[in-house]
Amino acid sequence: MTEAQADMPILDAVGISKSFGAVAALKDASLRVGRGEIVALMGANGAGKSTLVKILTGVLRRDGGEIRINGQARSVRNPRRARAAGLVPVYQEPSLIPDLDVRANLRLGDTPVEPFMARVKELGIEGLRLDDMIGALPLATLRILDLARALASEPDVLMLDEMTAALPADLVERVLKVVRAEAKAGRSVIYISHRFNEIAQICDRATVLRDGHTVGDLRIEPGVEDRIVELMLGQSLGEGLRVEPRAVARDGTPRVRVRGLRAGTKLGDVSFDLHRGEVLGVVALEGQGQDELFDVLAGFRKPDAGGFDLDGTPARFGHPADAIAAGLTYVPGDRSEGLLMARSVRENIALPLLARPRNWGAIRMKDEATRVKAAIEKLQIDTRAQGEVRKLSGGNQQKVTIGRWVATGVDTLLLFDPTRGIDVRTKRQIYGLVRELSDQGAAVLFYTSELDEVLQACDRAVVIFNGRVVDEIDTQTADHQLLLRAAYGLTEKDRLEAAS
């Protein structure tokens, strides 16, 4: 792709700045994309990636700087203008209207139907009908439709914001393949992701942002990951990528024993044990039943068949409050689901303490302050931005949702993709915290959409495929490839047979 860079860049954003009130989100950000080039835009949370993307796509207006497209200075004042200039984004949250069907959504953006359907097929979604309601489709499908819609409008520059987050591994492969093919055909791509393996697979260059500045522009080559992480963090890395082995006593009564659990159409028949003092990973592609599993354990729905025992006694929950009373606490991946965004850190952390009517009376303010402070210190939550939780960075927000349960005392923690869209440093802190809690005797069930995380945080992992537990993985011996195979339902036994 060296020739591409020699050409005039198709997109050249220089010295972009943007402030929200007193907070400068972008100070001096630059991004240059050549024709047919795939550029990774990287940075820790709060570095300004999302703001830069929103400015380039007309959702926000910049305070300063210049955007040149094909050498011409352009104002991209609103999404419509940005599209007209050839910059088409695919955001983390699908930009499709839930109450309209596919056809109406296409009409809304003047997307031609035939190319769209062709793209959908190419991206691996079968059986989509134009009169399907968007609201009834699963999230992964919506993200693919969003991408197909963007591609169908034949953009010059495609902006993909965490495109593969929440996608199952098979779709990720498809998406990466299509993106690469598009670049070969001369389209440029700005690729935002936290996943190094994807970036290494498809990107030509990486532009790194830190604190609103562009701090580096690197060619992707073997070994560049460490350099990028250093630039992102502003410090050198040098830590191992695998969880420390430790002994977990798995004899005796398990804390949670799931027995033949069945719920909805996806969760077929799942059984496993979770012991105190262990972090049990759940490996699953999107939509293998893990959502239902967590919903049942967290008290959001009742199982259709089977059940689970807590310390050897059968349990059944009708409301999350029942689960909490039994010591099972749930941390969602979507932070906006778990937080009171407009309220303070203190109120958010203290919330479970007040939930039951018998605690509706006077609050013991001193006691509460002590507990909240302890939780904040333990999680190293950055509370410099006083006041509302929504002003915290994504990582700090996630710490608050966990901190809530640290304040009440953790017994069994159900983590559903807790590090979604969080920067590397905060992820490490969360792994550390999870291990610390389990060292103190907590049982942790940890689902993640990022397979490598299993190796970095869990003692062992169960693999759920097609609604059933198909394999169990020792995180000390497993590698990325083995996880991927397992997630696809190819078990260790198959592998041995294939080898022999």
Add this chain to the structure above:
Amino acid sequence: MIRLLQKNGWVLGLVALMVLLFVMTKVIQPNFGASGIGALSRAALPFAFATAGMAIVVIVGGIDLSVASMMAVAGVASAALMHALGNEGSLLVILAVLALGLAMGAINGALIVVTKVPDIVVTLAMLFVWEGVALLILSAPGGSAAPALRAIITGPVSVPFLPEAITAFIPKSLVVLVVCLAVVWVPLSHSKLGLWIYAVGSDPLAAFRSGVPIGLTRIVAYALCGLFAALGGLSLTLSTGIGEPIPGPYLMASVAAVVLGGVVLGGGVGGLLGPIIAVFILRILRMDLTLLSVDPNVSAIIEGTIMAVVVMFGGLVALRGRRA
């Protein structure tokens, strides 16, 4: 697809309920016939227009608490104009009232968009403002209705080649209602603008990112609500013959009809047909209670309870839908 069926199922259910109520009416009052239908349709006219306006703003994701007040403004304005101009000014009166309605609605919408104050608050404030404007135009009931215009909504239609036995059952007011709604809604719902209204109501952020001009869409929706409210006010003046500056009970009635009609509060779902049928259901109910010579106060309780139960049931159905 399933939701599409569900939506149509709701409207079909409403139609069935309406037919059932008609049958009940006939049982209660065996000589209920053409004149009864005429009176019913004329009484329903202002409610139907208010409901149509409310439905559009609810679909766009808002609510307009000032709908009854805007009707009062249009009602007194038209009464005053007709009093001054008589039959000759009929066309002028209609045009003036339509313009007035559009303007009032557009002001509501523009204030919501420009001030960024929640629509409930803005339209609550505008409820006072429009009520005040109506009182400034006529401080007490007054003015009059032009006979030429009154004739438009009274009596049955006469269609050549159709026997009177049939046309007698088609009141002019119903035709006026259907024509007015169809002229605005049919082209709208097939246009890009109609799509925008649903998109904004369903998910404003996604709509904005898809390039929909959110502000403009909201303003248009509120302007249409104003337009229908004005038609409602005009029809009220035409049927009573006098302009009444104090707003009638149209706010609650229109919200109830909208909810009963299958438009989800919060936006993005529903249409006009369901709410209009719901208006007739609620009107027939009231008529039946009167025919049964129920104490008007007791019938108010019954009516209120039915509305509350219907809305509760609607809430339950919406809840089930969300869980499934």
Add this chain to the structure above:
Amino acid sequence: MTASVTQTPILRRVGNFLRDNPVIPLIVLLLVLVAVLQYLRPGIVNERWIANTIKFAIPLAMIAACQTLTMLTGGIDLSAGIVATVASFVMATQVPLVGVGPAIAYAMIAAVLVGLLNGVGVAFFRVHPLIMTLGSGLIATGCLQVYQRLVIASGSSVPEFLTWLGTGRWGVVPNAMIVFLPFAALILWAQSRTGFGRLLYAVGSNERAARLSGVRAWQVYLALYVLSALIAGVAGLLYIGMIRTASLSLANALMLPSVAAAVVGGTSIFGGRGGYGGTIVGALILTVLGTLLTLLQMPEGARRVLFGAIILAVTAIYVRLTDQG
């Protein structure tokens, strides 16, 4: 309004300050209104006027408490005015029949019944509170009219102590303060220092998050709407002491101003933000405003227009000042 255009640091600081202390600009506005009044009619602001203003602001502020508390959860209680009317009417008509004590008990039972209906509708059937309370208000009005037929012969009377509470004053302090002061102190304390108060904010800002933390939202809603009806009932008794005549629409006129008082006082109608402190000042502002408009001899129509415009302007300024960035 220029704050948003120029975005100077000073204005930003002012904006931040106002966001943290929303009551202060409201008090300034209140004082400005009083000053205008004094300028237009020198000498009007005297001991009696102040006592009267406070006196009339109290029932409004109490009904506005219903709006504030329900609005914190993202709801609203449009039946509060009618509940106040029902309570006052039931009390006044029962006094000749059963005596003061039981009459007040019946009145509060009637109020609580409406509150329960609201609570059940909102908590279990998940009906939008705006609709639910409008509907229950309609039902209550109907019931009240039927009830009136039954008691029309026995007449009505307002107990002595209520008229004393409602009409008497001690210097600038109306006697109603004996009820209102502890009431306001209780609400102000409860909204931030009790579990229930915090849960109102929690449920209002994110119900799913609250559920996830173990809050059974229905308990909160049910308790809230019953509480709201109780407050409205007490306000009704206080108000009839002031007016001294039972009527079928006694406190209904306080309905929309009570919403306005809460809104002007800075409580977000979408839930999760605001508090009762602002509402009290809001009620005072609206009462003074009413006097001002009467004084200017505005026609009723113009008064309403201005009333609406002021609500809108105050809210718009408030939104501008607090929701930047």
